[in-house]
Amino acid sequence: LGIDLTTLGLNLNSPDNLYKTFGSPWSNEPAKGDPDFHIPSCYF
């Protein structure tokens, strides 16, 4: 009958995009380390 997909560690009701903290296909944990950010060049 398949898997209860809510047990795969992804918050499927999250209002935010999941990809920002998607750690790995093998883990239930969100990604560690600095999330992706970018600074406009005029800030330098």
Add this chain to the structure above:
Amino acid sequence: DLGAIGDNLTGTSASSGHDQLYNLQMLEAAFHKLPQPKDSERAKNYVPRHPAVTPASYPQIQAPIVSNPTFWERIGSDTLATDMLFFAFYYQQNTYQQYLAAKELKKQSWRFHRRYNTWFQRHVEPQVTTDEYERGSYVYFDFHVTDDGSGWCQRIKNDFTFEYNYLE
């Protein structure tokens, strides 16, 4: 046997081609050499621009909390707190801290002027607003040199025109 599982079982036994068996063996081997979380972690390569030797009792690495967005969101909007944001913005360039400080400044209604490289905040509602610009009195954060020395301070600019094509 009218549905999915039944029908296809018959076909499978005849379809264990060498390549499928080989692929499964290779997959099995890879199963024991999964990428580890540390394989993806970027070395915290925060390299101080001008490293200075400090007593060993001083913290030698950045406190993790400065990488936590919540820490920056909690910084208030009084002058001292805002100065902290400006410090991170101007003195920790190209780091996650600068990114978080800029985000917080924008949340506190500061706007970055790309030509003057300066943050402005409306002091009062602008007198004129068009699609291209707005004009009025603004507070701005500036490095200021006076006869009694220099330093950062907030000043007021009246009758300033903020052209939107300079808005970051």
Add this chain to the structure above:
Amino acid sequence: FASAADFQDKVAVLFSEWCQICDHPAMGDSVYSHYIVQLQQNGLLKGDDVTDRFFFSLTELAIAHSIVPEQTIAPTGLSQQPSPQQQISYFSIDSYSKLVASVVKSVDLGPNKGSLLHKILAVTARIIQKDAEEKKVSFNPRPYFRLFINWLNELTTSDLHHDGTNFQVLTAFANAFHILQPLRVPAWSFAWLELVSHRCFMPKLLMCNLQKGWPFFQRLLVDLFKFMEPYLRNAELGQPILLLYKGTLRVLLVLLHDFPEFLCDYHFSFCDVIPPSCIQMRNVILSAFPRNMRLPDPSTPNLKIDLLAEISIAPRIMTDVDGALKAKQMKAQVDEYLKRPEGSLFLTDLKQKLLLPQNEANVAGTRYNVPLVNSLVLYVGMQAVQQLQQNKANASASAQINQSPQMDIFQIETATELFRNLVMTMDTEGRYLILNAIANQLRYPNSHTHYFSFIILYLFAEATQEIVQEQITRVLLERLIVNRPHPWGLLITFIELIKNPRYSFWTRSFTHCAPEIEKLFESVARSCG
């Protein structure tokens, strides 16, 4: 260079110089750029075969220096633990990846800037394939994984202001991952899926350049499904393929949540390579609907599907639906039959045309050409929908008759006759695949969902043998009893089947053929409201 060995030695010297530079991070960028100028002056960065050999040697050096010599582990007790992961020292790989990132960013080979990156990726792909072929089960994927993760972090930016360059870089990686797909390098499958779904790659490829990256990512997903397909046909999965399967589900859930339109637009191509037994995974794809769409609750009493605005809009299908038909030179015959069915012999040997030659059947695990069946069903359905909408437009233009919004059977009787003929003349397996191809179109509110929902219910009502009704029920039910998500179109079709007295569903003997079946139907009926 006097000889290959001499060349190798020179490269080794250059590499150790670079590593020393990297070992002192406080050194400014000027040292890096000076080193790169030297490489250019040595003629190593012209983009010719010397460049290839240069990066080939550098890659082998970086990888060779990353593997810490195997620690000999004495067997512990009876159960020999799988040998712990080999230790990897990242320094040589991080240094090499930094050299490549610096070179790619600073050396401009002219208008097609991406070419140096393409070259280096092509060399790296060649090395990985060679290494995996030679080492087989002792191939270690992790050093190469580290190399690519570094490059993805350093070379892709989310700076949408530089979308053009970013797109070139992302598609260069997409092409490299396609070359290194699991069917070619199975020992790299787990590293491959982690890279392809990485937050520095997948979302950027899907968000940049107005969806131009979508075909590249669709191709990578198809690569993955093709690799898993032979193993997923059975219900039992060994640990490795189960892990890969669960990993795929996670990636699909991220796509379902963040990029549902991508899954909507490519569902047809994915259904071709997902085995019919993979019901839940296929449901994830078929459950996707555009984010700006609000789906009415399927169990709403007296829900008027026909009155939904979206129901008459055709869904976007980004893959060519008639590709398989054209490949078998059947498209013209289908068109001819739909235009002039009288006296056509098209239906007489249609079943034969859908069968695979014996040798291919063994490999495919089924006697039928599933992509051809899928193509025929959807293509015919699309013609019927277009015809319907054309007639409706004519009718409302002439405003002669007040045409009911209901599907007007007579205008699509040719297509319906084709589906009825298929369902009546096919054997159990063939009929299952036809019904599956129809059920794969039961998705979010659109004109295909509307049409195929009508068709499958019509086939149920018109069936002269109960086995057909049983099989239609089976195809719908097996998609509903798996864990969520369930496609909206599937739910509204099943609810209509069990509620509308026209189908007298509950009087069918198979709904009472065993107590647990009876309970199953009731529980599904309850969960459908």
